[in-house]
Amino acid sequence: MAKLSMRFEIRKDKLNQEGKAPISCMISVSQKRKRISVEKSLHPVNWDNSTQRAIHISKTQHSKLKLGLKHTDLLMGSDVDQINSLLDKMQSRLNFIETRFRLNDQLYTVDDIYNTYLAECPSTGIKSTENQIQKPPTVPEFIDTYIERNRASRAKRSLCVYSQLKNHLVAYEEWSRSKVEFESIGLSFFEEFQSFLIEERTTINNNTIAKQLSTLKTLLNYARKHGIEMNQSYRDFTIKRQKLEVITLTEREFKLLKEADLKGVRRHIKARDIFIFLCATSMRYSDYAQFKREHIKGNTIRLTMKKGNKPWEIPLNPESIAILEKYQDMAEPLPKISNQKLSKYIREVCEVAKINEPIEIIRYRGSEPIVNIYPKHQLISSHTGRKTFCTLSLERGASVETVMKWSGHESYASFKRYVNLSRSHSISEMERIWGKTELMKVV
Template sequence: MITLNFYIETKPKTVLQDQPIYLHVTRLVKNKLYRINTRERVNPKHWNPKTQRAKASSAGAFELNERLDGIKKHITELYRNMVNDNTAITPDEFITAVKNYFDPQPDKSLFDYIDTYIQTQRTQIKPQTIKKFQVLKSHLQRFEIKIRKPISFFSIDVLFIEKFLQYLIEDRGLINNSAHKLIGIFKIFLNWATDRNLNTKLDYKRFRRKKSMAETEIIHLTREELELMFGADLSGNKKLSNVRDTFCFACFTGARYSDVSQIKAEDIKGDAWYCRTIKTETLIEIPLNDYALEILDRHKGERKPLPSISNQKMNVYIKELCKILGFDEPIKTVRYRGAERIETTKPKYENIGTHTARRTFVTLSLEQGMRPETLMKITGHTDFKMLKKYINLTDKVKKSEMKKAWFREPRLKVYNNEL
């Protein structure tokens, strides 16, 4: 294990002015001392060489000693992380990482590194994900203007993230969920930079999201609404007929719209769809029920198994269709911006989008008795926590389940027969 000590110059001609505090790293390599400037300074008469800290009686001693404690803790954690990492690390690489902690590379800004991340990850992440990092960069640039000082890896700690989160909510008007998603994107970038020794300050890892004040409402179609849509006579409107078939196919298979829109004839074998998901790139065998097979049969002989409609247009057209079908039940949604409760009520059709189909499949399948483990095999969810957010059991089903679980046997009447 390495040894870390703090020292200052104490030559006679230097005792009257503040001196730099150096970090001495030993036992990294036998008989070798590494001397690194911490960028902290102290007057020698206020320095205690035995404790290697500022004297408690001197002005600013508490804050300086806290920073020195933080430096020692960080360098120790950095060493442990590198030792525990599967990748071999040389002493010189470790010392370079330590120096970068005190002197972040001046030739590149944080925003340059975000650009580097986007450029190097283009073949690994999807265009919509790249856009999220571009949005993050834009918000950080505006935040830098607001705080009037450059943002670097060295400046990012829990307090910085808390202030940035507050800025996103109060200044940019984001609701809590959207702001926290951006923080999640930010941490993905910081993890990438840390893995490549571009960032050596690990304080950001201690930031934890507080539990949401309200769960996101899960909007889905009822079985009656789905049956009505499936059987509606749309022969006079080819556009909405195609929209209905594509949307209903997603409702009856539980697939994401990104996968439904890319379905190919060769993926369908008998009564199963072998779907290579775009999001996770895993191969899932999705059994095709009678409803899904009938939809495919409607488009038999066409160039593609299903009509091709962009996600953006689909979200517009499905609302139009649901409005025509009378799905206008008032739906109340609650969001939070900071502590502010934002409540809105809109007709149901305005809340319907492409992802409603997947939620509909999960909810109705559970209501109709499909086992969660079977459902997860079809949807591709890897654990129940991921599946749970789609579940929205109706009041009718909850009442039915309660009666089923707590059914009371009728009591037999006892008659007193006199002999």
């Protein structure tokens, strides 16, 4: 389905006697365009083409520009705010009109958007008669629109979270016998919805609940920016997150993995090679899946990360080069295995390597702790490779800034979730900084 695009601009070809240009909004659908007058005008110097908004010119700026106009002829700060507020409302209203067409599965043209806007918003106002303004969608209905709009730009896995949220909201509607509407989804709703997830959706724990609540907040912010009016007290709701365990391989375990006798089992050998490569490059599975020979540039790998579409470059090292050389006769730089199978095979390899330290995992459902103990090999996945890279790089002496550059992390807050410095490293660093200690004698 075609999408609405819009651009605010000033008509320099329509200057009035005072030298002011009228503002208009150019809307387009499938390369067909219509112009909507905003019924506001200003001097061109008060307009910024890049932001498509009015700007204030200070007295200092005015004197430098030598415009041939008095400063009092230009917009005051309050005038700028008023105009920009009007443009924001107009943009939100147009987006909302498009959303209604999408929710009703209606094909639409630029004329449909244009005529609907003029019918609902004559001049700069909005008619308030109930028979002219359709009721906004419920929150579960709007999720379908969000998924459709973002299908091309978001990873499938990230959109699955929104589908899960819709399922929970629909279940809540059945349980509460009331629709989840934007105007009623404030702070009190979040508190009740959280209680519903804890008490009625008993298969999910607090971390999953926190993720669902965070996703709902993101959705509401998106809807608000697209013109849907709502109770904004939801923004005061605080989401509590449990700090999760960081599972990585230690130096000893990494050595055990590399030296394990896999008895010639090909799926295990390939999976180990891929996992070692991930441990040596910090690569995510999504980037391994798109990794091609053309991404190898001399002694570095350069590609655009799937997550965030960010450029990424990392130097190769002996571990990663050895794996690439092993498969140099293949068209692809590495064998390709699905993420699910790779994680499964790596767990099997780690079990062979006797990576079986008991790990206690504590999750909460409401205030009730759920405690489980697993051998470490059961907790390994393909993503453990990236976390192992970050941890071992730090333990081997690289600075935090360098490791973040290698891994592509932009904030320390997200980076620290990938690091699990070992107890032995902590002890050796204390001895290196403060000196080696004798065993304390018990008196």
